[in-house]
Amino acid sequence: MEGTRVLYFDMERCVGCHACETACKIENNISIGPKWIEVVQHDVLKDDGTWTMKFMPMNCRHCAKAPCIPACPTGAIEQGADRVVLVNSRLCIGCAECLQACPFGAPQFGPGGLMEKCTLCAHRDPEAPTACEQFCPVGAIRSGRPQELSSQKRKQCLFIAAAGVTARSTGEA
Amino acid sequence: MRPEKKERMLILGAGAAGLSAADAIRSVNPDSPVTIVSGEKGLPYARMALPYYISGKIPVKGIFTGMRRDFSGRKIEYIPGDPAVGLDTHRQKVLLRSGLALEYGKLLVATGSVPEYPDMLAGLDAPGICNLWTLKDALQIKRRIEHGGAIAVWGAGFVAFMAAKALAMHGRKVYLICRANRILRRVLDEGAAGLMEHALSEKGVVCLKDTNVEHIGVLKGGKKHIVLDGGRELAVDVLIVALGTRPNTGFLHETPLAGKKGLEVDEYLGTRIPGIYAAGDLALVRDCVTGERIAHALWSAAVREGRGAGLNMAGDRHQCDLSLLMNVIDLGGYGAVSVGHPLLANNTEVYQFADKAGKAYRRLVFQDRRLIGAIIVGRCTDTGFFPALIRGVPELTQARKQKILRFPWNIAPALLGL
Amino acid sequence: MIVFNPDRCVGCYACQVACKVERGLPAGACGITVLSYESLDGGGERRVHYRALLCHHCADAPCVRICPVRAVTRDKNGIISVASEKCIGCRLCSLSCPHSIPSFNDRQQMTKCNLCIERIEAGLKPACVAGCPVAALEIEAPREISVRKRRGLLRKRCCL
Ligand SMILES: Cc1cc2nc3c(=O)[nH]c(=O)nc-3n(C[C@H](O)[C@H](O)[C@H](O)COP(=O)(O)OP(=O)(O)OC[C@H]3O[C@@H](n4cnc5c(N)ncnc54)[C@H](O)[C@@H]3O)c2cc1C
Numbered sequence: 122m123e124g125t126r127v128l129y130f131d132m133e134r135c136v137g138c139h140a141c142e143t144a145c146k147i148e149n150n151i152s153i154g155p156k157w158i159e160v161v162q163h164d165v166l167k168d169d170g171t172w173t174m175k176f177m178p179m180n181c182r183h184c185a186k187a188p189c190i191p192a193c194p195t196g197a198i199e200q201g202a203d204r205v206v207l208v209n210s211r212l213c214i215g216c217a218e219c220l221q222a223c224p225f226g227a228p229q230f231g232p233g234g235l236m237e238k239c240t241l242c243a244h245r246d247p248e249a250p251t252a253c254e255q256f257c258p259v260g261a262i263r264s265g266r267p268q269e270l271s272s273q274k275r276k277q278c279l280f281i282a283a284a285g286v287t288a289r290s291t292g293e294a
Numbered sequence: 295m296r297p298e299k300k301e302r303m304l305i306l307g308a309g310a311a312g313l314s315a316a317d318a319i320r321s322v323n324p325d326s327p328v329t330i331v332s333g334e335k336g337l338p339y340a341r342m343a344l345p346y347y348i349s350g351k352i353p354v355k356g357i358f359t360g361m362r363r364d365f366s367g368r369k370i371e372y373i374p375g376d377p378a379v380g381l382d383t384h385r386q387k388v389l390l391r392s393g394l395a396l397e398y399g400k401l402l403v404a405t406g407s408v409p410e411y412p413d414m415l416a417g418l419d420a421p422g423i424c425n426l427w428t429l430k431d432a433l434q435i436k437r438r439i440e441h442g443g444a445i446a447v448w449g450a451g452f453v454a455f456m457a458a459k460a461l462a463m464h465g466r467k468v469y470l471i472c473r474a475n476r477i478l479r480r481v482l483d484e485g486a487a488g489l490m491e492h493a494l495s496e497k498g499v500v501c502l503k504d505t506n507v508e509h510i511g512v513l514k515g516g517k518k519h520i521v522l523d524g525g526r527e528l529a530v531d532v533l534i535v536a537l538g539t540r541p542n543t544g545f546l547h548e549t550p551l552a553g554k555k556g557l558e559v560d561e562y563l564g565t566r567i568p569g570i571y572a573a574g575d576l577a578l579v580r581d582c583v584t585g586e587r588i589a590h591a592l593w594s595a596a597v598r599e600g601r602g603a604g605l606n607m608a609g610d611r612h613q614c615d616l617s618l619l620m621n622v623i624d625l626g627g628y629g630a631v632s633v634g635h636p637l638l639a640n641n642t643e644v645y646q647f648a649d650k651a652g653k654a655y656r657r658l659v660f661q662d663r664r665l666i667g668a669i670i671v672g673r674c675t676d677t678g679f680f681p682a683l684i685r686g687v688p689e690l691t692q693a694r695k696q697k698i699l700r701f702p703w704n705i706a707p708a709l710l711g712l
Numbered sequence: 713m714i715v716f717n718p719d720r721c722v723g724c725y726a727c728q729v730a731c732k733v734e735r736g737l738p739a740g741a742c743g744i745t746v747l748s749y750e751s752l753d754g755g756g757e758r759r760v761h762y763r764a765l766l767c768h769h770c771a772d773a774p775c776v777r778i779c780p781v782r783a784v785t786r787d788k789n790g791i792i793s794v795a796s797e798k799c800i801g802c803r804l805c806s807l808s809c810p811h812s813i814p815s816f817n818d819r820q821q822m823t824k825c826n827l828c829i830e831r832i833e834a835g836l837k838p839a840c841v842a843g844c845p846v847a848a849l850e851i852e853a854p855r856e857i858s859v860r861k862r863r864g865l866l867r868k869r870c871c872l
């Protein structure tokens with residue numbers, strides 16, 4: 122199918138358990154410090170005056186027009202045929218210009234100071250789930266092409282509207 | 295325990311290329327046995343710092359690029375003062391002059407280049423006639439001119455210019471004997487060379503252009519007597535010969551690697567024989583503008599190639615950037631920078647800019663919607679952007695080009711703004 | 713590293729002044745350079761933008777790699793600084809730096825941003841950051857930048 126594989130994060134499902142971070146670290150053998158995927162949290166005041174916490178995993182979005190690519194002064198960031206944005210650590214000088222250009226704060230810097238980031242588990246079978254997706258206990262992360270994810274989401278909306286139930290109780294969408 | 299000899303990564307040459315390669319190998323592979331052989335005695339030093347030692351800008355200890363503890367601390371074996379004299383590619387062995395034979399698993403040839411010494415000087419073994427190439431040369435020159443004296447520099451290329459400048463900065467009288475009609479003819483056009491010649495003459499350098507040397511002799515008392523064509527004669531204390539260089543590949547003559555122009559390498563710095571790499575002055579690397587395989591005698595190229603070769607020797611697959619010419623000609627704050635091929639003449643668009651005071655000058659050369667070369671004289675704050683632009687990062691869009699041509703004296707806004 | 717926010721900069725050059733005063737730099741040499749350029753906005757109006765050229769203190773810095781006399785070094789905190797007295801003035805660093813950062817003093821020896829190491833050790837911010845009247849400069853570690861951006865996005869999403 123057309124398009125890059127991307128990760129879809131379902132904020133309604135994420136419970137902030139950080140399992141994806143751990144799975145990613147183990148899968149990709151990442152050192153302490155950099156987080157290719159990171160769960161961030163935000164407190165939200167609800168209408169009834171109580172507080173709730175929102176969570177969301179953040180990784181690299183593998184943008185089609187990735188701003189990190191023109192920002193890199195050494196041409197170290199490349200987009201493969203499948204549009205996955207990858208960095209060549211031999212060309213990287215660790216100037217962090219990509220991080221300044223990236224709206225998602227995706228580029229990470231390890232102990233050696235060179236850029237590293239989510240590869241969408243490029244070493245796995247392209248159709249297999251990514252590590253974070255595989256280990257998310259509540260199904261808050263889904264990988265797929267934008268088209269697939271869009272139709273899944275549309276179906277889900279129809280389902281919610283028809284059944285009048287919340288997305289959380291629908292199980293696998 | 296002695297390391298497995300077949301695993302040994304052997305580096306011939308402790309110059310810019312050799313030391314960068316060792317650094318690169320160590321960055322990937324902290325343990326593999328690495329041996330560096332240098333043809334010269336003592337610690338490795340930076341050739342290009344020699345003129346600055348002569349001019350007195352830095353002390354002699356400032357030219358060294360590696361200390362003993364840098365080697366021992368990183369488990370690198372350093373063998374100085376024992377040049378390679380032969381290579382047996384079948385048995386994977388390098389023979390050193392002392393008779394020592396070193397086996398290798400991977401070999402890097404980074405022995406640089408050697409200066410030409412004209413036939414005219416054969417047999418004339420007079421102290422005070424030398425190249426400016428090794429520390430020995432520099433020490434000799436420095437000692438001879440310590441208490442004044444006149445110097446002739448034969449040649450008008452980059453090394454000749456550096457020598458003349460260093461000696462002039464040291465307050466000595468210098469004659470620059472130049473065969474062509476301008477100095478630095480490979481990197482500067484007439485306009486820029488004129489400005490540089492003028493600046494040189496203000497520092498006390500006499501540029502003798504369109505001039506050949508007809509005879510050289512030694513006078514009583516040790517002065518060198520130089521007869522130029524047209525009958526002019528000079529008597530100087532030191533004659534520095536700087537007539538170009540050739541690749542230092544003499545010891546390879548029995549191997550299939552030997553070439554007159556240097557050692558051909560692919561983009562992974564490998565030579566024709568697997569396991570043998572080459573980097574630095576003697577490596578023929580593709581030029582990023584012309585695509586031709588040429589040897590660039592540049593420190594920057596030697597560092598880049600050395601690093602690439604080192605990474606690949608350590609088992610990586612690193613494609614080295616193509617080579618880019620860049621020369622900096624500085625005369626105490628006023629100077630010129632030449633990047634790429636500013637003198638190329640086929641299908642090129644050339645733009646020249648000069649300021650009213652006649653001090654600053656720029657020549658920008660485009661070909662097929664690319665910038666392929668630039669000469670920048672005076673006002674040198676944005677020079678750092680030129681190498682990348684010639685390499686094509688960032689891309690030279692039409693809008694950028696227009697902006698550069700409209701504001702040619704600082705190209706940074708054009709590159710950052712759009 | 714020092715992060716520049718172009719939306720805040722008003723082009724007052726206070727950072728350049730602060731840098732020069734702090735380090736006692738002569739004309740022509742400065743650790744930070746503010747550049748201005750114009751563009752036309754959607755309505756055909758001219759707009760002036762600013763960009764600050766700052767040393768990124770690269771982890772594997774090309775200037776460190778290339779310096780023939782090893783005058784440029786990286787310390788244990790990742791700060792790239794130059795021992796000017798060792799410099800020969802060959803300018804290879806400025807040609808190898810993708811941001812054209814190294815500048816030269818009147819002895820033609822390189823000077824560059826050292827992140828105001830003495831100020832940082834004394835618990836102060838670098839002179840340019842402290843001197844900016846509109847907080848367009850901030851000193852931030854890459855990790856902090858990443859977290860700030862990631863949190864900011866979630867916050868935006870929650871406000872929808
Ligand atoms: C005076 C001067 C000024 C210069 N200024 C500049 C400048 O401003 N900018 C610039 O870009 N470039 C400059 N250069 C050129 C620059 O120095 C060279 O391009 C650079 O040193 C090349 O590095 P290399 O490692 O290839 O060779 P080299 O640095 O020449 O090193 C060669 C090494 O090989 C060793 N060796 C030689 N023969 C043997 C053998 N048979 N066996 C084992 N070891 C051997 C030598 O002892 C030496 O250690 C200058 C050169 C000179 C001489």
Ligand code: SF4
Pocket residue numbers: 216766767768769770773774775776792808809810811812813814824
């Ligand atoms: S001077 Fe340039 S290359 Fe060196 S650390 Fe700073 S930004 Fe990087």
Ligand code: SF4
Pocket residue numbers: 778779780781782783784794798799800801802803804805806814821822
């Ligand atoms: S100009 Fe000075 S600091 Fe820069 S590379 Fe040359 S010697 Fe090193």
